[in-house]
Amino acid sequence: MARLAWLALLLLPWLANAAGLQVEGARLWAAPDNTRVVFDVSGPVEHRLFTLKNPDRLVVDLSDASIGPAVRKTFTGAGLVKDLRSGPRNKHDLRLVLDLKGPVKPKSFVLKPSAQYGHRLVIDLADASKKTTPTPKKTEAASAPSKLRDLVIAIDAGHGGEDPGARGKRGTREKDVVLAMARRLARLVEKEPGMQPVLIRDGDYYVGLRKRMEKARESRADLFISIHADAFRDRSVNGASVYAVSRRGASSEMARWLAARENAADLVGGVSLDDKDDLLAEVLLDLAQTATLEASNEVAADVLSQMKRVGQVHKRTVQHAGFVVLKSPDIPSVLVETAFISNPAEEKRLRSARHQQQVAQAIMNGVRKYFAANPPPGTRIASVAPRQHVIRRGDTLSHIAKRYGVTMASLRRHNHLRDEDNLLVGTVLTIPANGG
Numbered sequence: 001m002a003r004l005a006w007l008a009l010l011l012l013p014w015l016a017n018a019a020g021l022q023v024e025g026a027r028l029w030a031a032p033d034n035t036r037v038v039f040d041v042s043g044p045v046e047h048r049l050f051t052l053k054n055p056d057r058l059v060v061d062l063s064d065a066s067i068g069p070a071v072r073k074t075f076t077g078a079g080l081v082k083d084l085r086s087g088p089r090n091k092h093d094l095r096l097v098l099d100l101k102g103p104v105k106p107k108s109f110v111l112k113p114s115a116q117y118g119h120r121l122v123i124d125l126a127d128a129s130k131k132t133t134p135t136p137k138k139t140e141a142a143s144a145p146s147k148l149r150d151l152v153i154a155i156d157a158g159h160g161g162e163d164p165g166a167r168g169k170r171g172t173r174e175k176d177v178v179l180a181m182a183r184r185l186a187r188l189v190e191k192e193p194g195m196q197p198v199l200i201r202d203g204d205y206y207v208g209l210r211k212r213m214e215k216a217r218e219s220r221a222d223l224f225i226s227i228h229a230d231a232f233r234d235r236s237v238n239g240a241s242v243y244a245v246s247r248r249g250a251s252s253e254m255a256r257w258l259a260a261r262e263n264a265a266d267l268v269g270g271v272s273l274d275d276k277d278d279l280l281a282e283v284l285l286d287l288a289q290t291a292t293l294e295a296s297n298e299v300a301a302d303v304l305s306q307m308k309r310v311g312q313v314h315k316r317t318v319q320h321a322g323f324v325v326l327k328s329p330d331i332p333s334v335l336v337e338t339a340f341i342s343n344p345a346e347e348k349r350l351r352s353a354r355h356q357q358q359v360a361q362a363i364m365n366g367v368r369k370y371f372a373a374n375p376p377p378g379t380r381i382a383s384v385a386p387r388q389h390v391i392r393r394g395d396t397l398s399h400i401a402k403r404y405g406v407t408m409a410s411l412r413r414h415n416h417l418r419d420e421d422n423l424l425v426g427t428v429l430t431i432p433a434n435g436g
């Protein structure tokens with residue numbers, strides 16, 4: 001009896017801890033302007049957080065909780081976080097302290113168990129020392145029309161950080177292979193005359209889907225390419241697919257943009273929608289969006305035809321879906337599912353540098369083909385690329401010349417035209433380079 005009581009006493013602290021919450025793991029993902037810390041916890045968590053100054057710290061209090069010593073040992077600071085400390089509080093509670101490199105704006109939320117993870121407490125730290133620079137207005141570009149600009153290609157590696165994406169049988173993670181391909185594509189774009197790449201994600205961290213679109217808009221992207229690797233329960237399924245946004249996905253997005261008029265203003269070329277009635281606003285936005293959808297479909301088709309040369313394609317035509325990242329109303333956007341990571345042969349290929357390069361090259365070829373045929377005015381590419389115009393009913397030489405910013409004389413010269421009689425509907429005219 002006495003012995004049992006003694007044993008119970010000995011076990012008591014352990015029992016108390018076991019009954020409470022355990023912090024079982026901690027991970028950190030550092031993005032350029034924010035850092036995410038994720039704690040794996042043994043159950044639903046109640047927490048409170050606040051920041052302290054001199055030096056900058058973030059304190060997270062968890063009630064009725066404890067932390068294993070291994071968690072702190074395996075944790076390494078990065079980004080905005082220098083280190084993790086912890087200590088007991090009020091006997092039962094736990095205080096976690098993140099030592100910071102500077103002031104932060106913290107945000108926290110808890111996640112319920114998923115297929116990959118158990119309960120999680122997520123803490124997002126935004127860098128509070130950096131002032132957000134307002135996006136320059138489009139009018140600035142308009143004030144210097146003589147300067148030709150480079151095309152900006154936004155390259156979006158799917159997933160990242162806490163979100164590994166799909167996983168192959170051998171453990172290959174989608175987030176890693178798509179980042180490798182995105183970086184290869186960026187290097188190809190960099191080498192392309194008249195084009196500049198922007199990597200939406202350039203490291204192992206997560207970027208929110210709307211944030212991805214925002215980043216593309218901030219960098220004034222002419223095209224947005226999201227790179228993924230599919231998974232399916234049937235491991236024999238293989239091949240690449242290329243997606244553009246569906247009409248339905250696009251129209252639900254339009255409702256969203258209409259609701260936020262101030263954001264929508266420069267989607268229609270700087271015309272403010274604030275003072276327009278709903279119907280007119282809708283028509284203006286719809287026009288912009290229809291053009292973007294058409295462009296997206298064209299780019300997608302050009303990329304798909306190049307992907308067919310690299311290997312199997314899963315679907316032979318451009319697919320449509322309501323992917324959020326494809327919904328920018330003013331930036332043509334495509335999503336490339338490069339292969340099925342769930343297929344063992346394709347998983348192996350996705351890991352190979354040679355195949356990654358081939359995929360990047362195929363996407364590059366598709367992009368080049370699209371912009372050669374559709375060079376946006378004011379870009380360096382537009383000034384060198386030969387353009388074509390298919391004559392439609394009602395076209396006149398002076399209209400065509402005006403539209404492409406060339407002289408009627410040079411149009412005649414390049415197309416061996418003597419007079420207007422040659423303007424037969426369906427005839428393809430070569431549009432000379434600007435000033436040529």
Ligand SMILES: [Zn+2]
Binds near residue numbers: 158165166174230
């Ligand atoms: Zn994916």
